[in-house]
Amino acid sequence: xxxxxxxxxxxxxxxxxxxxxxxxxxxxxxxxxxxxxxxxxxxxxxxxxxxxxxxxxxxxxxxxxxxxxxxxxxxxxxxxxxxxxxxxxxxxxxxxxxxxxxxxxxxxxxxxxxxxxxxxxxxxxxxxxxxxxxxxxxxxxxxxxxxxxxxxxxxxxxxxxxxxxxxxxxxxxxxxxxxxxxxxxxxxxxxxxxxxxxxxxxxxxxxxxxxxxxxxxxxxxxxxxxxxxxxxxxxxxxxxxxxxxxxxxxxxxxxxxxxxxxxxxxxxxxxxxxxxxxxxxxxxxxxxxxxxxxxxxxxxxxxxxxxxxxxxxxxxxxxxxxxxxxxxxxxxxxxxxxxxxxxxxxxxxxxxxxxxxxxxxxxxxxxxxxxxxxxxxxxxxxxxxxxxxxxxxxxxxxxxxxxxxxxxxxxxxxxxxxxxxxxxxxxxxxxxxxxxxxxxxxxxxxxxxxxxxxxxxxxxxxxxxxxxxxxxxxxxxxxxxxxxxxxxxxxxxxxxxxxxxxxxxxxxxxxxxxxxxxxxxxxxxxxxxxxxxxxxxxxxxxxxxxxxxxxxxxxxxxxxxxxxxxxxxxxxxxxxxxxxxxxxxxxxxxxxxxxxxxxxxxxxxxxxxxxxxxxxxxxxxxxxxxxxxxxxxxxxxxxxxxxxxxxxxxxxxxxxxxxxxxxxxxxxxxxxxxxxxxxxxxxxxxxxxxxxxxxxxxxxxxxxxxxxxxxxxxxxxxxxxxxxxxxxxxxxxxxxxxxxxxxxxxxxxxxxxxxxxxxxxxxx
Ligand code: NOJ
Numbered sequence: 001x002x003x004x005x006x007x008x009x010x011x012x013x014x015x016x017x018x019x020x021x022x023x024x025x026x027x028x029x030x031x032x033x034x035x036x037x038x039x040x041x042x043x044x045x046x047x048x049x050x051x052x053x054x055x056x057x058x059x060x061x062x063x064x065x066x067x068x069x070x071x072x073x074x075x076x077x078x079x080x081x082x083x084x085x086x087x088x089x090x091x092x093x094x095x096x097x098x099x100x101x102x103x104x105x106x107x108x109x110x111x112x113x114x115x116x117x118x119x120x121x122x123x124x125x126x127x128x129x130x131x132x133x134x135x136x137x138x139x140x141x142x143x144x145x146x147x148x149x150x151x152x153x154x155x156x157x158x159x160x161x162x163x164x165x166x167x168x169x170x171x172x173x174x175x176x177x178x179x180x181x182x183x184x185x186x187x188x189x190x191x192x193x194x195x196x197x198x199x200x201x202x203x204x205x206x207x208x209x210x211x212x213x214x215x216x217x218x219x220x221x222x223x224x225x226x227x228x229x230x231x232x233x234x235x236x237x238x239x240x241x242x243x244x245x246x247x248x249x250x251x252x253x254x255x256x257x258x259x260x261x262x263x264x265x266x267x268x269x270x271x272x273x274x275x276x277x278x279x280x281x282x283x284x285x286x287x288x289x290x291x292x293x294x295x296x297x298x299x300x301x302x303x304x305x306x307x308x309x310x311x312x313x314x315x316x317x318x319x320x321x322x323x324x325x326x327x328x329x330x331x332x333x334x335x336x337x338x339x340x341x342x343x344x345x346x347x348x349x350x351x352x353x354x355x356x357x358x359x360x361x362x363x364x365x366x367x368x369x370x371x372x373x374x375x376x377x378x379x380x381x382x383x384x385x386x387x388x389x390x391x392x393x394x395x396x397x398x399x400x401x402x403x404x405x406x407x408x409x410x411x412x413x414x415x416x417x418x419x420x421x422x423x424x425x426x427x428x429x430x431x432x433x434x435x436x437x438x439x440x441x442x443x444x445x446x447x448x449x450x451x452x453x454x455x456x457x458x459x460x461x462x463x464x465x466x467x468x469x470x471x472x473x474x475x476x477x478x479x480x481x482x483x484x485x486x487x488x489x490x491x492x493x494x495x496x497x498x499x500x501x502x503x504x505x506x507x508x509x510x511x512x513x514x515x516x517x518x519x520x521x522x523x524x525x526x527x528x529x530x531x532x533x534x535x536x537x538x539x540x541x542x543x544x545x546x547x548x549x550x551x552x553x554x555x556x557x558x559x560x561x562x563x564x565x566x567x568x569x570x571x572x573x574x575x576x577x578x579x580x581x582x583x584x585x586x587x588x589x590x591x592x593x594x595x596x597x598x599x600x601x602x603x604x605x606x607x608x609x610x611x612x613x614x615x616x617x618x619x620x621x622x623x624x625x626x627x628x629x630x631x632x633x634x635x636x637x638x639x640x641x642x643x644x645x646x647x648x649x650x651x652x653x654x655x656x657x658x659x660x661x662x663x664x665x666x667x668x669x670x671x672x673x674x675x676x677x678x679x680x681x682x683x684x685x686x687x688x689x690x691x692x693x694x695x696x697x698x699x700x701x702x703x704x705x706x707x708x709x710x711x712x713x714x715x716x717x718x719x720x721x722x723x724x725x726x727x728x729x730x731x732x733x734x735x736x737x738x739x740x741x742x743x744x745x746x747x748x749x750x751x752x753x754x755x756x757x758x759x760x761x762x763x764x
Contacts (some may be wrong), residue, residue: 107141172661
């Protein structure tokens with residue numbers, strides 16, 4: 001075997017098993033599988049990506065040139081409080097401390113800020129414009145409170161593990177969908193002047209032993225080079241291309257080396273191949289060495305546990321870390337601060353602890369309207385029979401069941417639920433109260449929560465109808481015989497710090513079945529932090545409609561009622577695959593639980609996660625990736641494929657310089673695919689058109705285009721899907737470049753990954 005000679009025995013065994021795994025027939029596809037080749041020295045940022053970066057670097061250089069070693073070391077050294085992270089200041093040169101804050105779906109732990117929908121919910125809208133507006137609204141709240149660095153958006157975890165605890169923070173289990181979200185949210189946040197920090201780089205796909213502890217080192221995610229590029233780094237490339245100023249390195253080991261001291265990931269892929277101009281910040285307490293992390297490309301530590309500060313100064317003085325490296329660390333931080341214009345206008349942070357007396361800075365503006373809109377746009381209708389939805393004037397008597405209908409007893413009952421503490425509670429499958437966000441540092445702090453029950457009450461009272469409820473019984477009695485519809489609300493909870501132990505729970509499944517036994521029009525609403533299986537009741541003839549209502553944020557009830565009553569036609573689409581049986585996820589169901597001193601997980605499935613795995617193994621899912629119903633019907637027609645005339649040479653031009661995001665030609669559009677979509681029904685509604693390509697030597701199909709198209713009844717619109725060089729390339733592990741294969745490519749456009757309506761072929 002080509003690489004086996006250089007491997008230590010244990011790794012060689014992993015390599016052999018990977019070659020044998022179905023995804024790969026050739027060991028050249030896994031050149032550094034399980035290893036992190038050394039890449040030194042750390043590339044020095046220079047701002048060549050754009051004139052704006054160049055100017056920012058020029059300013060940063062001139063300030064850094066005036067700093068002492070101690071001052072430089074101080075800038076790279078984070079501390080906690082008042083913000084979740086604060087960099088060191090240099091008052092003599094007017095360099096302030098920068099404030100870093102969570103979370104990706106709203107400023108955490110504060111009052112008078114909004115609780116936005118979670119990432120997974122935004123992904124379920126498949127709407128680029130909403131994704132941008134989401135980022136922009138979030139950014140303006142951070143900006144208004146003087147936060148310099150927003151700790152998001154999230155593209156890792158991607159969703160490799162069905163029960164992963166943090167999948168809901170990310171943007172769905174597909175790199176193209178997540179990448180689309182990363183572009184828009186990054187731009188949205190940074191257009192307000194806030195620095196976004198795309199996280200977690202890289203391969204942090206599960207919570208189990210993400211950190212070292214009494215059992216030993218953290219888990220090592222071992223992945224081959226091709227998969228690393230085509231799946232996990234892919235959405236980060238989009239964020240980089242969109243100009244992201246910061247990247248957060250992750251907790252766990254990646255190919256055996258801790259992510260925040262992994263020179264291959266930081267110096268190699270991020271700063272060389274992808275031309276990153278900004279700075280790398282550690283996840284909190286993810287630094288495990290001083291000199292090694294500095295030389296591997298970490299630029300700022302959060303918070304400093306003692307490795308840096310005076311020790312970094314000493315390391316520079318004794319030559320273990322070059323002066324050039326320290327200068328680069330500080331230059332990158334300051335250049336990013338300059339490039340976003342923060343040096344000119346930034347307010348001081350208005351971040352408070354709950355007991356502090358302070359003048360209120362209310363940053364909510366009109367974001368509630370956007371939150372409501374995204375809330376309903378990301379709601380996915382997966383079953384609707386007997387005309388169950390939308391409700392009509394004839395819907396006069398509605399009963400509401402389930403613990404997810406009202407708000408929780410108090411947002412303080414378990415602060416971590418909304419406030420983002422760190423609970424380790426295995427087997428905690430549901431949340432007692434309506435679920436609008438997940439737990440841990442990604443949890444938002446809503447100013448209020450409109451529960452589904454409240455919103456239904458509002459609607460019913462306005463229409464002078466009747467509502468009955470029972471929130472807590474597992475077998476509600478009496479059954480209301482005269483009612484028109486029974487809405488059952490259940491949820492599936494997940495949090496940072498632990499992975500889920502089930503994709504379902506018995507109490508909720510019993511509740512649905514018990515209601516359905518007595519009610520011929522049972523509508524199930526599921527708020528869930530990720531995948532939730534539904535086979536315990538989905539085929540029950542009395543279960544007439546089912547909504548995956550995600551994690552919609554503070555306006556939850558309004559968003560839901562807008563869909564139930566037909567003010568909004570559902571257009572959300574699943575950003576993951578819902579299996580019939582949990583076992584259908586195979587080895588990707590659970591996180592790898594290991595008690596070894598050096599635990600590891602081998603990503604032997606390669607590219608085949610989520611729908612790619614179901615397609616390859618011909619497993620019929622319950623609801624496929626991209627699936628969702630509408631209140632109207634659509635017709636697809638007129639597929640056209642046109643080459644743009646851009647070069648289709650196998651490799652990019654080596655004489656063109658790398659810019660942030662990678663080689664610029666990777667974003668050249670090579671093919672235009674267009675089709676027409678007509679709303680053939682009677683309601684105005686958006687359709688989410690999806691384009692899948694079979695890239696030779698890759699999965700059966702991969703998402704490479706999506707567009708949410710609003711259509712009036714009878715209206716037809718043309719949709720354009722531009723396919724870029726990167727969209728069609730494979731990562732060539734020998735050439736260490738993206739390679740466009742000379743081959744035939746099959747392209748399909750449709751309403752989901754399995755409801756493909758138009759097909760074509762083009763040749764490159
Ligand atoms: C740890 C989490 O992994 C990260 O996402 C978060 O931003 C930091 N803690 C800070 O709270």
